[in-house]
Amino acid sequence: MGKSILITGGARSGKSTLAERTTLALGQPAVYIATAEAHDPEMAERIARHQARRGAEWRTVSAPLDLTGALDASDGGGPRLVDCLTLWLSNLLFAERDWEAEAEAFATALARQSAPVVIVTNEVGAGIVPENALARRFRDAAGLVNQRVAQAADEVLFCVSGYPMKVKP
Amino acid sequence: MGKSILITGGARSGKSTLAERTTLALGQPAVYIATAEAHDPEMAERIARHQARRGAEWRTVSAPLDLTGALDASDGGGPRLVDCLTLWLSNLLFAERDWEAEAEAFATALARQSAPVVIVTNEVGAGIVPENALARRFRDAAGLVNQRVAQAADEVLFCVSGYPMKVKP
């Protein structure tokens, strides 16, 4: 079975760079499964900056909603990097999909992969309780998605200032 | 002396589930000391969901303000789970009690327990500085309460995506 590694951490904690390095160390070429969609200029700029950092050893696949399908479709070759679960959740909520069923399907799919997969997610629950009810629901959902995927993953790393701390096993 | 374990982490990081498992592993039946009060429907729903998850091996005690009294009163039998310090602090502030004195009394009480106690708290200080002055004061107080109780506790765990990281000892 292909090993699965979940990398979590705060914004700008170095998760994506660490995840890219970790993925390429598992094999090359690698597949970058992007969940980001450019809804506004700030996001478009962030996506472009991330892509510019990645070189020719990457093939990019876009999967804003059907992440499990993209994971299964890319299996059998080199390692995959999913970046990231938090934007995926945000897309699912915006599209009014059943995010709990989708997260369950994704976590279940990890066990049937033959090639490795590295997954990036975000810590969003360690600040003050948001005043906005929608933000509270989002951070609850994000935490539950992280827990479910962590349970299914072989390894979980918590990234602080660019360095990984071992959470699981 | 009864062992004391503080479990901290962000919202939906799996703290309560981990704390329940940890408590039951220390002995059964166990006492659940709840600090939550249902001030609104969102909170009422969260309390009901948490209670539904706990089974018959738990006896529930409500202690929105007099947590130290509830801790002392429940001593001598099975393990206790205090869930959580952050809501307790919130109740103390709302009732205009002296939260520093209350936290000191609670921390001091840990040393005189004969049965074990597991304590849940929240990380609320790792986001951007809140614009709201009351929120800034709350996160300062929450951090200080966590430090004081951590100092008194035998073990401190930091929960990430449902898994504990060792902070102390």
Added chain:
Amino acid sequence: MGKSILITGGARSGKSTLAERTTLALGQPAVYIATAEAHDPEMAERIARHQARRGAEWRTVSAPLDLTGALDASDGGGPRLVDCLTLWLSNLLFAERDWEAEAEAFATALARQSAPVVIVTNEVGAGIVPENALARRFRDAAGLVNQRVAQAADEVLFCVSGYPMKVKP
């Protein structure tokens, strides 16, 4: 070469107290390099409270902007404590300085120190995405500064409830 230790953590996680203890254990007397400026009464009160905690074993230097200069100027004797990078970044942004160049210069300067230096910084990226665009840019910059300095530092510690977790090496 003087050892460098970066201590990060959320608000009121006990970083400053830990950093002061760590610095004094490296030698005495020590130099406290303060980046804080009292822009308002809340900040003035916080600065005064921090100073009151430090004793006669400390000499205080103020460096709201020229942190690298203050670091170099204080080299050659006892250990230095820089408290903190996050306020320094905030001062640089307010003064419209090139914060990336300044962070690069500071990180580079660490390698040429002969006396040890302990550096405090803040985790600000583990809450919900701020609605305010300026706050989002600030948390991005703060995370990048932390990564750059962590890369240059010999040790990185993550402080939770007053206790250090090892991040690097």
